[in-house]
Amino acid sequence: MLMVTFAWFGYLGFVYAYMFFREKIPVKVKVFRNIDLFSLILFLPNMHFWTASLGKGSAIFLGLMMFTYAIIKPKSRIILLILGSIIIYYIRPHVFMFVAIGTVLGYMSGKEKLPFWQKALVFISLGGALILVQDQILAVMNLQDSENIIADFQEQSEERAEDLSRSGSGVDMSSYPIAFKLFTFWFRPLFIDAPNFLGIITSFENLIYLLLFIKILKKDFIKFIRRSPAIVKMSFVIFISTSFAMTFVMSNLGIIMRQKSMVMYFLFFVIYYYLAQKKYTRIKRLKKLREQRIKEMEVAV
DSSP states (O other), rough: HHHHHHHHHHHHHHHHHHHHHHOOOOOOEETTEEEEHHHHHTHHHHHHTTSSSSHHHHHHHHHHHHHHHHHHHTTTTHHHHHHHHHHHHHHHHHHHHHHHHHHHHHHHOOOOOOOOHHHHHHHHHHHHHHHHHHHHHTTTTTTOSSSSHHHHHHHHHHHHHHHHHTTTOOOOOTTTHHHHHHHHHHHHHOOOOOHHHHHHHHHHHHHHHHHHTTTSSSSHHEEEEEEEHHHHHHHHHHHHHHHHHHHHHHHHBHHHHHHHTTTTTHHHHHHHHHHHHHHHHHHHHHHHHHHHHHHHHHHOO
């Protein structure tokens, strides 16, 4: 019954993810020879493996997707928003910190013209919550009594990374540059370093992640992020900040596969929104060109 219950938590997380994507991105996008992008990312096997297990993975995924869906319309979904926040905080306080920071930055810099009181409410609520729970967040790395948080965090990270790297699927990331650390967290194992059969399956999925990521490596993506709405900026900040922090403590491919399932859907949302906007702009341009040609033909007649 516990296995069924936690699998149900993961299922509910995907339901909220589906509603979140569909509510914000009604445009359908085709990739890889007319494969529906949304169907592809919704049924990636590694995501369902970790979100159906008996453990934190399914519950934290539910909390994250519940929070993300509720933050779109916080006034009408306040209970869902509070419940999602509580789930995230009590399972992984440091992830709640990244979510709160991402939400604040997204609402402060989004292109929507929100009233000042709404922005102030989000800032005060989440900022105040972070101040109240800062000791619990720092306690995750035993830093609640630290006098130099940055130096002690680096020391704790090195020790934890060294412990994790001793296992069969361990990788020594301590000497990696930051770009390669992020690449390891996002896209490894990648065939040549797959530790087992599950790693080979995950390698195929990581290849899809990599191919999708390549689609946003374009000049106009920076302009897109700068002009994007609050929910896109929020997703981008949550993904980048969580990934950056995780790279300092992760040195085991098995744990990396499990941990990144929390945040990959935020990257998928950013990629999906970017591709959908390009498609919408292209359709709009073609429609405008068609109307212009019709007018020219009418004038000629």
